[in-house]
Amino acid sequence: MWKKAFAVAGRALHPWRKVACRCSTSISSAVDSILIRSLKEHYLEVSKMTPPPKVSPPSSFSVVKGALENNGPVLRRTYGDEEIIIYVTPMVYTVPGGDDNHEVDIHQLLLHVTISKPCQKDSLHFLCGLYPDALGIHSVSLRPKLPSSGFVVDPANYNGPCYEDLDERMRDALHKYIEERGVDESLFPFLQAWLYVKENQDLLKWFKTLGTFINGGNPAK
Numbered sequence: 001m002w003k004k005a006f007a008v009a010g011r012a013l014h015p016w017r018k019v020a021c022r023c024s025t026s027i028s029s030a031v032d033s034i035l036i037r038s039l040k041e042h043y044l045e046v047s048k049m050t051p052p053p054k055v056s057p058p059s060s061f062s063v064v065k066g067a068l069e070n071n072g073p074v075l076r077r078t079y080g081d082e083e084i085i086i087y088v089t090p091m092v093y094t095v096p097g098g099d100d101n102h103e104v105d106i107h108q109l110l111l112h113v114t115i116s117k118p119c120q121k122d123s124l125h126f127l128c129g130l131y132p133d134a135l136g137i138h139s140v141s142l143r144p145k146l147p148s149s150g151f152v153v154d155p156a157n158y159n160g161p162c163y164e165d166l167d168e169r170m171r172d173a174l175h176k177y178i179e180e181r182g183v184d185e186s187l188f189p190f191l192q193a194w195l196y197v198k199e200n201q202d203l204l205k206w207f208k209t210l211g212t213f214i215n216g217g218n219p220a221k
Contacts, residue, residue: 036211043207057190060182068198079181087112088191109191113183116145126178132188137174139163
């Protein structure tokens with residue numbers, strides 16, 4: 001008798017479980033649709049942004065093939081038997097300025113510059129801050145060459161003294177050394193425009209891939 005009663009009760013409750021399941025699926029689909037629609041709107045908004053005027057790098061440098069699609073080097077050149085490769089990332093500092101405590105944005109590009117020689121196992125690596133009208137060196141070190149034109153930091157190796165601890169003559173000589181190889185403020189207009197295009201392209205890709213994931217692996221329409 002109890003078994004029959006439980007069976008009847010189970011059949012009576014079962015439709016409610018179905019309703020709850022359908023309701024949950026419906027809510028989930030609605031949330032997904034809202035998110036996909038938002039991603040599409042942002043994608044279209046970013047895709048309509050006016051790109052900066054086309055700027056070419058200084059004639060001694062060439063743009064590395066596939067640089068926009070990857071996170072590797074951007075510019076390359078030769079100087080005698082040396083190969084010079086430049087990586088760039090944006091940096092933004094916000095500091096208080098003026099009596100009203102208004103914030104002033106100082107835009108700076110961070111450059112990783114590697115200089116390689118054919119018979120040397122290490123590359124000379126400069127970490128620099130690049131401004132529209134100046135270039136400043138943050139550090140200088142020797143690092144192992146990588147076949148992929150990358151660079152690594154080996155914590156076991158001595159990477160040289162703090163750059164600011166070097167005397168003025170040594171700092172001036174290092175500035176002249178790198179500027180003689182074309183690494184100076186003349187790179188700023190191209191690298192700033194390149195980063196704008198790169199960041200927009202990466203953002204569009206992010207919107208698209210996230211929409212595809214939310215849509216179950218199918219491109220969002």
